[in-house]
Amino acid sequence: MFAGIAKAIFGSSNDRYVKSLSPTVAKIASYEAAMQALSDEELAGQTAKFRDRIAAGETLDALLPEAFATVRESAKRVLGQRHYDVQMIGGIVLHRGEIAEMRTGEGKTLVATLAVYLNALNGQGVHVVTVNDYLASRDAGWMGQVYRFLGLSVGIIVPNLSDEQRRDAYAADITYGTNNEFGFDYLRDNMKYDRAQMVQRPFSFAVVDEVDSVLIDEARTPLIISGPTEDKSELYKLVDAVVKDIAPGDYEYDEKSKSVILTEDGTERVERALEAAGMLQGDNLYDFENTQVVHHLNQALRANVAFKRDIDYIVKDAKVIIIDEFTGRMMDGRRWSDGLHQAVEAKEGANIEPENQTLASITFQNYFRMYPKIGGMTGTAATEAHEFYQIYKINVVTIPTNVPVKRKDDEDEFYKNIGDKFAAITKGIREKQDLGQPVLVGTVSIEKSELLSEFLTKEGVKHNVLNARYHEQEAHIVSQAGRIGAVTIATNMAGRGTDIQLGGNLEFRMADEHSQLEAGTPEYEAAAARIAQEIVAEKAAVLAAGGLFVLGTERHESRRIDNQLRGRAGRQGDPGLSRFYLSLDDDLLRIFGPQTMFAKMMNKNLEDGEAIVSPWISKAIENAQRKVEARNYDIRKQVVEYDDVMNDQRKVIYEQRSDIMDAGAVDDVVADMRAETITTIVGTACPPGSYPEQWDVPVLKETLTDILGLDLPIEDWMQEERVEPELLVERIQSASDVQMEAKAGEIGQESWRDLEKSVLLQTLDQHWKDHLSTLDALRQVIHLRSYAQKTPINEYKSEAFALFERMLEAIREDVTRTLSNLSFRMAPSPFDNLPPMPDFVTTHIDPLTGLDDSADRDAGTMGLISTRLPPLQFAMPNLPAELASDPDSLDGKISRNAPCPCGSGRKYKHCHGQL
Known part of the structure; x- marks a missing residue:
């Protein structure tokens, strides 16, 4: 009660925080007149001035007002768009490493330019993370105009780029790409055998678009690079x-x-x-x-x-x-x-x-926690604010809308069964369609969308269905969902990437109705002008009918998904309406709801076809959703807890790989491994505190022959008066050192150093791969320890640590065995009769695109590709068209390890790039 009174008087903590940013917004506005007075050259020259000031010790926070004013004026000149004050608030929130929750249609893409530009000034690189390749390409081209105008370089990471192209993109001031691409590049970098082959540089700052989708929805499953079994x-x-x-x-x-x-x-x-x-x-x-x-x-x-x-x-x-x-x-x-x-x-x-075997893996939680600072944008994050803070230590700030929201959110309607509910939905849709009001219907599965489609077809209601079966038509269907009387059935609307504009979308109507016309011709311009007028008239009619009507056929497990659907209506101050229709047959009520209460109340008191509309019941449903959200959060938290154990080990392995690659020679590392292996061998056969006659000499000799390739006179040494385990270790070590020096002399010190490094890296990778499989198996069964009154996560940590110690010991032993038993002879060229390498597959859920990036089998670095690749103009959009049409002209312009642009499925060096 007192909290409610205090909130009414002083506002919420979010309101107070947003209000505290007003002085900064006012200071940004104070620079506007000065920026308007600058010429294009002078405005672009601001970047060099800012960088000089940073070099002199000035902080980014001190530069913020002037830098934001620079971006605002640049966007106005280049894009014809001026940032609103609320967008400035969003930019400040992003720069501070927080999440800006902004409603659909409030211009999140433009907001990102503010924080991205400011943080790119220090030259350490900014990553802009999107949810699909289309948005990455669109935003890099669209917002990239502002960055390039101000003298910053922009790169883009999409599938099927060569390592050189990726390295150039990461070297840019600002790099656009998908969460999957960034994560897989990190894993691939840590599978390389030379530092020069790696494409990423140290992390600095990331801005994550649709941050709830990337850091929550997709965080339930790890990124995995795998090979076939x-x-x-x-x-x-x-x-x-x-x-x-x-x-x-x-x-x-x-x-x-x-x-x-x-x-x-x-x-x-x-x-x-x-x-x-x-x-x-x-x-x-x-x-x-x-x-x-x-x-x-x-x-x-x-x-x-x-x-x-x-x-x-x-x-x-x-x-x-x-x-x-x-x-x-x-x-x-x-x-x-x-x-x-x-x-x-x-x-x-x-x-x-x-099946595939895991070669490398990381969760998004642990990947993005490597960035010193992360900012995020989405339309729906407040319901998950607790999780964002607990897992990532990021606050969520709700940004006010530029124009007040006029959408009306009706209470839920409850029906006894699904038949009554769908009949009511059909009736409601027909009424709205007769009025000319467009309807967007949200379902939770293909089955439900097709069932509703059957109902509408029987009633003669014209409609479009958008689900996985009609994925190709998606953008065109969504873009026209705001036209007069349009009825669109969609299987969830999260991250569709296409705005629903009332009256229709000019670009898509031109593509649908006048695809034969070429842009820029008089005929094209005339048709576009005519359609634009039709859209203006149609928008006025839709506004008069009440704007977009969003109809939910049932509640999702997460309130956030429901809010994403609601948010499609009421864009930029447009009127709109949203309503959910529920029944006892809905999955949420059936599985998670207070079934007894609902069943008794509705079955006894409801007639067939009758509905109940009650805020109290809506509240009960929301409580059920909260329970499910808490359960799903516990699942994700558990994923993080278990992956944190692997993450600590991953860091050790990847740091060791990095040190090995950076080292000019690893002979000291190899020598230490050999010494530790010898000490372990002798300690096993000659336990401390035992007498020489108790030592297992036959096993010692056999092990030394197997691992070190040495046949030593152990029996003769045992005849000496004062034989000690330390003496054995010393003599074995000396014999092994002589053997290694002789091997190095056979092929030369330079070749031997390269060989040592190669064996060390390959052995490390093989054992790490096996270790990942073991940890996966351990995690599947560790919950059984709870029956013995033990905490599974603590048991997992203990077991995983012991397994890691054993793996390190096995690596030392294998490296020693491989190098000690090597023999050298003349051999044919290593490039003759090479067996084909297996495909390496990248997998991860991408709920926003339905694409898995598995088309990017090896990014031109890991092995042969078994599937045909798309033509070059799609795979490598940055190359000129004349190169795309003539693969032979690419010599010197494309990595020899990249997929050949002819689409053969082979690497360039084995196809059109053969020497």
């Missing part, structure tokens, strides 16, 4: 056949966690079926020998029971393609891990692709 497709098919014969009574299904567990009777039936199929060792399913079969059985159960076609995935061209739960988009190339995707492929009779 053995093909086990027959095993998947056999296990799937067994699972398909299981009756529903043979298992228990928890819909909330999507877990499926066999009952006692079910286990017995499965054992008999597996035995008949010849897949069971012994007679017990849970014997150690059947571990792999049990794993695949569990995944096949989940695939057949928990994962639904047209909700979790679709089957297209004999391929299983995941559907993202946040946007309803296809994620072509993205695959579930741990054999689950193969199990779904077996279920659907699709082509089963081999």
Whole structure:
């Protein structure tokens, strides 16, 4: 009560913080007249002056008012757009490393130019992170005009660039790219064998667009670079056949966690079926020998029971393609891990692709926490403010709108069942369409969107459907969703990247209706002028009808996703209306809601087709959403806790790799490894405190022969009077040193140094890859320790540390064994008869595009590409058209390791670039 009174009198903490920025905004405005008086050359010259002042010790905060005023005037001249005062507030918030929550249509893209320009002045580079390649290219070209006018360089990171092109882009003052590209480049850099091959430079400042999507939605799964393993497709098919014969009574299904567990009777039936199929060792399913079969059985159960076609995935061209739960988009190339995707492929009779083994991995949480400062922008972040602070230590600031919001948000309407609800929705849509008011309908799955489409078709309501099946038409459908009487059904609207303008979109109408006309011709201009007039008239009619009506067919698990849908209406002061229609059959109510209360109240008191509209029920739904959000936050927090353990180890490994690459010679490192290995060997065979007659001399000799390649007279040394383990270590070490010097002399010191470095890096990478697999397996089972009253995360930390120590010991031993047992002979050229390298696949959820960036198989650095690449003009948009049309003219202009632009799928050096 007192908090409410205080808020009414003094405003919220957010209001007070925004108000505290007013003096800075006023100071920026005070420079406006001076900036207007400058010529273009003088305005562009401000950048050099600012950099001189930074070199003299002036801080970015001190430069902020003048720098922001410079950008405002530059944008006005170059783009014809002047930053509003509220956009200045957004720029200050970004510069301070905070998240600016700005409503849809408030100009977030323009806001970013302020903080990006200011932070690029120190020359350390600024990364602007977008959610898809289209937005990265669009924003780099659009806002890049302002930066280039002011003398700053702009780079862009998109798939299928060569290392040279990536290095140039990262060397620019400002670099645009997607979260996936930045993260994968970091992982790839730490798989390189030479510092000169790396493309990124040290991190400084990042501005993340759609920050809630990048740092929350996508943070549930890590970025993974993987390579193929053995093909086990027959095993998947056999296990799937067994699972398909299981009756529903043979298992228990928890819909909330999507877990499926066999009952006692079910286990017995499965054992008999597996035995008949010849897949069971012994007679017990849970014997150690059947571990792999049990794993695949569990995944096949989940695939057949928990994962639904047209909700979790679709089957297209004999391929299983995941559907993202946040946007309803296809994620072509993205695959579930741990054999689950193969199990779904077996279920659907699709082509089963081999599993992949993780070679490198990192979560977005740990990737973005490497930046000293991060700013973020989105339309919906306030509901996740707690998580942003807990995980990233970033505050969320809600920026006021430039024009007051006129959208009206109606209370939810509740119906007894889904049939009544869809009938009411259809009636509501027809009424609005008759008035000429455009309607945007938000659904949560393809299944629901197509079911509603059937209802509308039966009623004769003309409409468009936007879901994963019609992904190609997306931009055109969304762009025209604001026209008179338009009805658009969308499977979530998060990050669609296309603005809904009332009356229609000129650019897309020209593309749809006059694609044959060339821009700039009199015919094109005449048609554009005519359509522009039609749009103005149509917008006036739509405004008179009440603006865009946003209709939600059910509540999402997250309030933030609901707010994203609502935010499509009421853009820049336009009128609008939003309303959600709910029923007891909705997933949120069915799985998470207070079922007893709702069921009793609605079944007893509601007639068929009758609705309840109550703020109290809406509040109850919001509380259910809060519970789900808290649960999902706990899941993401757990992901971070576990990845933090791996992250500490990742830093050690990557720092060691970096030190090795930077070192001119690693002979001292190799010598230390050999010394530690020898000490361990002797300590194992000759335990401290034991007598010589208790030593295991045969094992010692055998181990020395295996690891060091030395046949030493250990028995003779044992005949001496005062033989000690330290003496053995000293003599073995001396013999090994002589052996290494002789090997180095055979090929020369320079070649030997390169060989040592190469062996060290390759051994490190191999063991790190195996270690990642071990940690993945450990994490799958560590929760079982809770049955012994132990905390799983603490147990995981302890086990992971022990495994890491063992890995370091194994690396020392393997490096020593490899170098000690090397023999040299004349061999054919290393470039003759090379076996083809496997494809390395990059995977990560991208709910905003449905694309996984797996087309960027190796960025021209990791291996051969098995799929045909797009033509050069798409793969490398920065190159001139004449080069794209003639691959032979590219000699010297393209990396020899880059994919050949002819589309053959081979590297340039093996195709048109052959010597």
